[in-house]
Amino acid sequence: MIWKIAQKEFLLNLMTFKFVVGTVVCIVLTSVFVPVLAKEYQQKLKAYNENVATNEGKLRQVVVYKDLAPTIYQPPALLSVFCEGLARHMGNSAKVDLSSVPEIDPAPANVNPFLCIFPTLDLSLVFKVVISLLALLVAYDAASGERERGTLKLTLSNPAARHEVLLGKLLAGLLTLVVPVTVTFLVALLILGLFPMIDLNASDWVRIGLLYVASLVFVAALYNIGLLFSCVVRSSAVSLVLGLFSWVLFVIVIPNGGVYLARRVHTLEPKQKMESQLAALREAEERERRELQKQLTPEGSAGWESDEGSPFGGWYPLLCTPSGAIYRQKQYALLNPLQIRYVDKYWEVRRTYLAALIRQGELVNNVSRVSPICLYGNVAAALAGTDRAGVESFLDGVRAYRERIIEYMRARTDNFSAPSYFTPSTPEERIEFEKCVQIEDREASHQRSQQLRNKVTSRIVPLELRDLPRFVGALGTAESLRRALPDLALLIVLNALFFALSFVAFLRYDVR
Amino acid sequence: MIGQIARKDILGNLVSLRFVLSLLLVIALAATSGFVFVDEYRLQTQDYRNQANEALAGFRERAGQLYQLAFYQHRIYQKPKPLTFFAEGFEQSLPNSCTFNAFTVRLPEAQHQRNFLLPALSNLDWVFLTGLILSFVALLLTYDCVCGEKEAGTLGLMLAGSIPRHKVLAAKYLGAMFTVGIPLLAGVLVSLIVVVASRDVVFGAGDWLKILILVVLSFLYLSVFVLLGILVSSRTAHSANAMVMLLLVWVGLVILIPSFGRVIAEITSAGSSPQECQRLLKDAYEQVNADYEAGKFGENAGARSPNIADCNPPARARYINAGTEAENRAIEDCYHQMLAQASAGRNVACLSPTAIYQRAAEAIAGTGLSHGVSLNSQIKRYQTELREYIRAQDREDPQSLHLLFDEENSTEEWNAISKKPADFAAVPKFQEQDLTLAESLRLAIWDIGLLVLFNVVAFAAAFASFLKYDVR
Numbered sequence: 015m016i017w018k019i020a021q022k023e024f025l026l027n028l029m030t031f032k033f034v035v036g037t038v039v040c041i042v043l044t045s046v047f048v049p050v051l052a053k054e055y056q057q058k059l060k061a062y063n064e065n066v067a068t069n070e071g072k073l074r075q076v077v078v079y080k081d082l083a084p085t086i087y088q089p090p091a092l093l094s095v096f097c098e099g100l101a102r103h104m105g106n107s108a109k110v111d112l113s114s115v116p117e118i119d120p121a122p123a124n125v126n127p128f129l130c131i132f133p134t135l136d137l138s139l140v141f142k143v144v145i146s147l148l149a150l151l152v153a154y155d156a157a158s159g160e161r162e163r164g165t166l167k168l169t170l171s172n173p174a175a176r177h178e179v180l181l182g183k184l185l186a187g188l189l190t191l192v193v194p195v196t197v198t199f200l201v202a203l204l205i206l207g208l209f210p211m212i213d214l215n216a217s218d219w220v221r222i223g224l225l226y227v228a229s230l231v232f233v234a235a236l237y238n239i240g241l242l243f244s245c246v247v248r249s250s251a252v253s254l255v256l257g258l259f260s261w262v263l264f265v266i267v268i269p270n271g272g273v274y275l276a277r278r279v280h281t282l283e284p285k286q287k288m289e290s291q292l293a294a295l296r297e298a299e300e301r302e303r304r305e306l307q308k309q310l311t312p313e314g315s316a317g318w319e320s321d322e323g324s325p326f327g328g329w330y331p332l333l334c335t336p337s338g339a340i341y342r343q344k345q346y347a348l349l350n351p352l353q354i355r356y357v358d359k360y361w362e363v364r365r366t367y368l369a370a371l372i373r374q375g376e377l378v379n380n381v382s383r384v385s386p387i388c389l390y391g392n393v394a395a396a397l398a399g400t401d402r403a404g405v406e407s408f409l410d411g412v413r414a415y416r417e418r419i420i421e422y423m424r425a426r427t428d429n430f431s432a433p434s435y436f437t438p439s440t441p442e443e444r445i446e447f448e449k450c451v452q453i454e455d456r457e458a459s460h461q462r463s464q465q466l467r468n469k470v471t472s473r474i475v476p477l478e479l480r481d482l483p484r485f486v487g488a489l490g491t492a493e494s495l496r497r498a499l500p501d502l503a504l505l506i507v508l509n510a511l512f513f514a515l516s517f518v519a520f521l522r523y524d525v526r
Numbered sequence: 527m528i529g530q531i532a533r534k535d536i537l538g539n540l541v542s543l544r545f546v547l548s549l550l551l552v553i554a555l556a557a558t559s560g561f562v563f564v565d566e567y568r569l570q571t572q573d574y575r576n577q578a579n580e581a582l583a584g585f586r587e588r589a590g591q592l593y594q595l596a597f598y599q600h601r602i603y604q605k606p607k608p609l610t611f612f613a614e615g616f617e618q619s620l621p622n623s624c625t626f627n628a629f630t631v632r633l634p635e636a637q638h639q640r641n642f643l644l645p646a647l648s649n650l651d652w653v654f655l656t657g658l659i660l661s662f663v664a665l666l667l668t669y670d671c672v673c674g675e676k677e678a679g680t681l682g683l684m685l686a687g688s689i690p691r692h693k694v695l696a697a698k699y700l701g702a703m704f705t706v707g708i709p710l711l712a713g714v715l716v717s718l719i720v721v722v723a724s725r726d727v728v729f730g731a732g733d734w735l736k737i738l739i740l741v742v743l744s745f746l747y748l749s750v751f752v753l754l755g756i757l758v759s760s761r762t763a764h765s766a767n768a769m770v771m772l773l774l775v776w777v778g779l780v781i782l783i784p785s786f787g788r789v790i791a792e793i794t795s796a797g798s799s800p801q802e803c804q805r806l807l808k809d810a811y812e813q814v815n816a817d818y819e820a821g822k823f824g825e826n827a828g829a830r831s832p833n834i835a836d837c838n839p840p841a842r843a844r845y846i847n848a849g850t851e852a853e854n855r856a857i858e859d860c861y862h863q864m865l866a867q868a869s870a871g872r873n874v875a876c877l878s879p880t881a882i883y884q885r886a887a888e889a890i891a892g893t894g895l896s897h898g899v900s901l902n903s904q905i906k907r908y909q910t911e912l913r914e915y916i917r918a919q920d921r922e923d924p925q926s927l928h929l930l931f932d933e934e935n936s937t938e939e940w941n942a943i944s945k946k947p948a949d950f951a952a953v954p955k956f957q958e959q960d961l962t963l964a965e966s967l968r969l970a971i972w973d974i975g976l977l978v979l980f981n982v983v984a985f986a987a988a989f990a991s992f993l994k995y996d997v998r
Contacts, residue, residue, distance in 0.1 A: 032770040039774055043782065050789045057793075103642065120642035123801040127636055128868035128895065130619040132788030132875070139785060143777050151770060254769065255544045258666065259551065266658055267555070273644050274562055282641060375643045402643055 015174050019182025020189065027152060027190040036148035037194045043140050044198050048205040051095040051136060056211045058090035061124075065107070072325035073482070077438045077474050079423050080346075081324040083111035086415065086485050088408045091399045092212065093221055095202070097391070098136040099400025108412040110419055111326075112353055115361035116412045117368065118405060137202055138394045141229055142265065142387045145194055146236045150257040152190055153240025155250035156183045157520060162250060167525040180520045183241065184513065191233045199226050217491045221397045224495060228397070231505045232390040236261075238512035239386075245519040264385040272382035280374045288367040292360055299356040306348045310341065317341070318451040320467055331437050332470060333463070335448040339433050339441075347431035354420065375402060386508055389501045396498035403497050411487035418483040438474040527689055528697040535701030539667055540708075548663040549709045552655060556713035559650040560720030563611035568726045570606035577603050582955065589950040592923075593943035596628040596916050597934045603637070604901055605958045608727045611717060612740050613887035614649040615894025622898075624905055628913045629850050629932035631905055633803055633857055634898060653887045655713060656744045657880045658780055661751045664706045665772045668755025670765035671698050672995065677765060682997045695756065695992050699985075702752045703745070710744055732963055736890050739967075743890065746977045747883040751776075753984035760992040783878035791871025798863035806860055810852035818845055832939045839940050843931040850932045861902070868895060876973075879980050886973035892961045896969055900961055908956045915954050920944045 027033050065087045073084055088106040105119030157180075160166035169179060203222070206212050214222070239260060243253040317338035319331040334342065382388035395401035427435035439447070446466055453459040539545050581600060588594040604622045621634035675681035684694065718737075721727050729737070755772055762768040818827055824841030831837055872895075875881035888894030913930065920926050923944035930943060937943050961969075 031764075031767045035770055035774060050786075050793065053793060054789060100643070118643070123804070124799050126799050126864045126867055127621050127634075128864050129788050129791065129871065131616045131868060131895065132791075132871055133781075133785045135785040135789050139782070143781050144774075147773055147777065151773070155766075252543055255547065255666070258662075258773075259547050262551070262659065262662060267551075270650060270654075271558075274558070274650065276644075277641075278562075278565075371641045371643045374641050378644055 015178045016182045016185065019169070019174070019179055020185035023156075023183055023186030024189045027186060028193075032148070032151045033190060033193075036144065036151070037197060040140060040144055040148075040194045040198045041201055043144065044137065044201045045205065047135065047137060047140065048095060048202045052206055052209045052212060055090055055092060055095055056209060059211055062087055062089055062106075073479060074476055075325040076477050076479070078324075078330045078436055079427050079434060079477065080330055080436045081326055081328065082419060082423060082482075083109060083326040083328075084419075085109045085326075086116075086412050086487070088405075088487070091404070092214065092218055093225070093398035094400050095137060095206065096222075096225055097138040097394035097398040097400055098134045099395035099398060100402050100405065101400040102134070103130075104402075104405050108409060110412065110416045112350060112420065113357060115357055115364075116409050116416065117361070117364060118409060137198070138391060140198060141195075141232065141394075142390065145191070145198070145229075145233055146265070146387065147261060148194060149187075149191055149233045149236035150240040150261055151254075152187055153237045154244055154254045154257045156187065156241050157244040157523060158247055158250040158253045159244070161248060161523075161525055170525055176521055176523075177517065180241075180245075180517060184238070187237045187241065188230075188234055191237060192230065195226070195229050195233060199229075220491050221494060224498070225394060225397050228390065228393045228498070228502055228505070231502065231509065232386060232393075235386040235505055235508045235512065238509055238516060242512050242516040242519065245516045245523055248524070264387045268385040269382055269388050269391075272378045272385075272388070275381050276374050276378040280377050282370055282374060283367075285367070288363055291363045295356060295359050295363065299352070302352055302356075303349060306352060309348065310345055318447070320447070320463060322471075331439075332467060333439050333447040334437055334444060335451065336441065336444045337448075339437065339439075339444055342436050343431045343433060346435055347429060350430040372402070383501070383504060386505060389505045389508070392501040393498045393505070396501070397494050399494060401497065404494075407493070408487055412485065415483065415485045415487075422481075422483055439470055443470055528693050528700065531684070531689075531694060531697030532701040532704065535671070535698060536704050539701070539705040544663075544666050545705060545708075548659075548666070549712065552659060552663070552709040552713040553716055555650065555655055555659065556652075556717040557720060559611065559652070559655065560717035562650060563717075564721055564724040564726055567606055567608070567610070568724075571726070574603055574606055577601070585953075585955070586950050589948045589953060591945045592916060592919050592948045593934075593937050593945055595912070595948060595953060596930065596943060597932075597937075599625055599627055600956065601625050602901070602905060602956060602958070604897060605960075607891065607893050607897070607960070608721075608729055608733055609736060609740075609891035610651065610893050611721055611727075612652040612737065613884070613891040613893050614651040614653070615888040615891065615897065616649070617893055617897065618649065620895070620898055624902065626905055626909060627932070628909060628916060628930075630854055631857065631902070631909060633800060633861055634902065652714065652717070652740070652744070653884050656710065656747060657883055660706060660710055660744075660748055661780055661880065662776060663709065664702070664748050664751035665755045665776055667705055668698075668702045668752055669759055669768045669772050671702060671756055672759040672992065673762050673768050674759070674765045676763065676995075676997055685997055691993055691995075692989065695989060698756055699752060699988075702755070703749060706748050706752060707745065710741070710748065714741060732960075735963055736892075736966065739890055740887055743883065743886055743970075743974065743977070746974070746981065747879060750879045750977065750980045750984055753981060753988050757984060757988040757991055760988060760995045763996075779878045780880045784875045784881045784884075787871035787873075787875030787881065790874045791867050794870065798860045798867070800860075802863075803857060803860035806856040807853060810856045811849060814845070814849045814852050817848065823848065830933075830936055834940050837936075837940070839927055839929055839936070839942060842933070842936060843929040843942070846931040846933050846936075865895065865899065876976065879977060882973045882976045882980075886970040886977065889969035889973065890966045892966055896961070901958060904958060905956070908954065911954045915952075916943065919946075919948060 065085070069084055069087070073082075076082055086108050090106070091101060094101055102125065103120075103122075105122035106124075108116035108119075110116065155162075157166065160169070170176065199222070206214070240253075240257045243256045243260075244250065247253045247256065317335045319338060320333040321329045322332040323329055331338070331342070379388075379392065383392075392401070396403070398404075423435070424430065426432075433439075437444075443466065447463065450459055450462040450466055453462060581602070585595070585598055585600070588598045602624050604617065607617075610617060618638055618640050619636065621636045623637040624634045625632045670677075672681065675684070685691065714737075722729070754775060758771045758775065759765070759768045762771065817823065823845040824838055826836075826838035827841035827845040829837040830842065872881065872885060876885070885894075889896050892900070917928075917930060920928055920930070920943050923946055925941060926944040927940060927942045929937075929940075931937070938945075
């Protein structure tokens with residue numbers, strides 16, 4: 015009986031204007047959005063590949079360990095076509111060097127800051143807005159419409175239990191909505207397949223599969239909300255109005271209201287407090303640096319140096335005097351550990367501030383979880399790897415990588431004290447350089463130094479970095495699923511809750 | 527007759543559930559918006575005052591020696607505007623501060639206190655309420671104004687009398703506008719009461735006039751959706767179908783098309799970014815260095831030493847000024863490219879009346895992109911004024927070399943600019959000026975024209991459609 019009712023309702027739904035228009039709109043929007051988003055992804059992928067190649071090229075040119083400051087790039091998330099999340103608003107690269115700990119960049123330098131006036135565009139917008147509306151439009155007259163037409167009492171006058179009728183309607187509604195959801199996914203995947211640079215691996219397919227399941231659960235939740243209204247009120251016009259207003263609440267009011275509420279409940283400390291803590295630490299570092307510098311003063315100074323630009327920016331002394339080399343060795347051995355220690359302290363201060371931001375973000379998430387649209391957004395972002403946790407996971411990896419690079423440099427340069435840390439010149443070349451700078455005739459001194467520079471430049475080779483630790487950061491599918499699971503479970507609970515309420519309401523529904 | 531039909535429609539709408547729910551929702555959101563705005567405005571104004579006082583104090587300290595005024599790094603923040611409660615214009619996300627000295631104006635930066643980890647939200651301003659909620663309500667009130675009457679059988683009866691169709695249409699339009707105007711005006715009134723009662727926000731005469739214009743603009747915007755509702759209602763025989771069509775039209779116009787603007791802008795126009803700006807700067811410096819290597823600036827232009835006899839200050843000044851000009855050109859190009867990209871996206875989004883309404887409201891309220899552009903121009907004018915003042919004061923010192931260039935240590939060592947103290951009272955100080963009403967209207971005139979055009983087209987289509995509507 016359930017199946018018969020479902021079949022009848024399903025076939026009726028397929029022939030309605032709203033279903034046809036809704037499905038066609040989904041197909042049209044997907045056909046328009048996905049090529050644009052896929053092209054954008056291709057551009058990002060191209061930029062990523064170029065950046066990685068440039069970075070590798072620079073690594074191959076590094077001649078001193080001091081200049082090892084690679085930039086790690088996060089590959090663009092293919093599934094950002096489905097859900098952009100927060101990825102656009104945060105940086106996608108992090109520099110690895112002694113002077114800073116990588117952290118989230120709130121104002122990525124490669125993004126035009128004036129484009130924040132535009133809302134996010136991705137495929138999940140089609141689900142959150144169009145298909146959710148379609149679900150409500152399919153459900154709003156499921157019971158009340160039949161009652162108005164008089165067919166509901168006819169159905170129930172047969173030996174069809176009310177729960178069978180309701181289950182049949184639920185099944186029919188879900189089958190109806192499976193069509194536009196499936197068609198949207200198929201069209202999107204078809205279009206993505208046409209792009210040569212887009213290559214879906216096994217992990218991507220698993221995520222897409224999970225996203226498909228999440229989308230079905232989401233539209234089922236919206237259908238159940240519409241069904242609930244239909245089972246509670248007698249007029250389908252009223253049911254429609256209630257459904258639409260709840261839609262406005264879920265799509266517009268609750269997501270934005272959640273942010274306002276969280277900002278009121280969990281106010282952040284002013285940024286100036288963090289700035290003043292950092293300023294105090296900088297002063298403390300400067301004091302300690304000056305104290306350590308006093309220990310170096312008896313050694314003289316760096317003296318004459320002939321500098322060369324580094325591939326990663328900055329400079330290094332191509333040539334220096336023997337005494338200058340000794341000075342620099344002691345300087346780096348003393349000051350680098352100090353710098354690393356204070357950079358960690360700066361990071362601790364920033365991390366405390368960031369933790370407060372994250373707590374506020376969590377509160378927003380918790381408040382917004384009242385809305386199935388927000389739940390779906392969280393699931394989609396987690397599966398696409400474009401949520402905040404995805405960015406944090408990448409940066410955690412880069413921070414760990416930075417520690418490995420520092421240990422590598424320590425090991426190769428005897429805790430930053432070896433000359434190879436800062437200069438490629440040999441002891442003999444440094445002695446010769448000293449003789450050059452001691453020549454009284456400035457012109458001749460400059461000429462001799464230049465000749466020596468050319469000789470050293472032609473002989474130096476880049477560092478042997480075959481054993482340099484390499485960054486490996488891939489977003490695990492299991493990790494993504496773990497992050498998506500709570501919101502997906504809540505969506506399923508909402509489904510059960512709304513259906514249970516519809517069930518109770520329908521059992522008492524006056525069909526006359 | 528028009529009045530009678532309109533009155534009937536109005537009364538019918540007023541007792542409907544959809545109107546009651548709309549009114550409650552709008553008033554609740556308007557009140558919330560008012561309270562939230564007052565809180566935030568108070569904090570922003572306090573921060574702005576503190577920052578401005580700090581900047582002034584720092585500038586005053588520099589007045590001890592004239593040359594130091596040229597090198598003082600001003601950091602100017604955008605002044606909080608009282609009309610952000612009507613059109614916030616993304617001011618909490620857009621670049622809001624600019625650093626400059628007498629020589630260079632840097633790219634504007636976003637220096638906000640907001641939590642960047644939160645999802646980018648639509649601010650609860652009146653543009654949001656009108657643009658999204660009230661436009662939705664307008665469609666909800668009009669989707670069955672024609673086809674619903676046809677289904678009920680009353681349309682045929684009405685037209686069986688000697689009532690011309692255009693009068694019926696006009697009456698329906700007026701009835702719907704009156705109905706949708708009630709929550710609009712009620713909401714505006716509620717939020718104005720909340721804002722004014724707080725005493726933290728003071729509106730001048732110009733602001734009240736702008737508020738009036740913004741309310742009229744809101745009516746113009748909602749009129750588009752009322753006419754769209756009447757158009758679709760008079761194209762379909764069933765109200766359910768009309769509702770579906772209108773919902774899809776609303777989703778397309780209000781949500782999808784504005785979202786599309788950014789992607790189109792990124793793909794079709796060569797935009798820029800701070801990173802791209804760095805690349806342009808690097809190229810600019812390389813060009814200047816190449817000119818230096820070619821001896822374009824004179825002998826010893828690269829020499830810099832405390833001993834003036836070892837250097838050639840005029841040549842050095844030419845070299846540094848060339849670098850500064852190249853830097854300023856690169857920053858200016860970058861800034862205009864970034865703005866142009868955003869504007870291009872906005873122009874595409876203006877296929878939607880919602881985007882047009884937003885842009886026009888921001889222009890009148892003096893917020894959004896136009897606020898930043900205005901601030902940038904004012905900073906450049908001030909910079910020129912400051913440089914002229916320093917030049918004029920410097921001329922009076924015979925011991926100065928009268929060379930204005932952006933290298934502080936050389937300027938100090940060579941006495942390139944006078945070291946005499948400056949009269950701080952006479953030093954020009956930066957004060958952000960609000961756009962006048964005429965300037966705001968000038969910025970918004972095209973958008974107002976576009977909204978009028980939308981109205982005319984929608985009305986013509988609704989009129990033509992209703993004239994041919996089969997009422998049986």
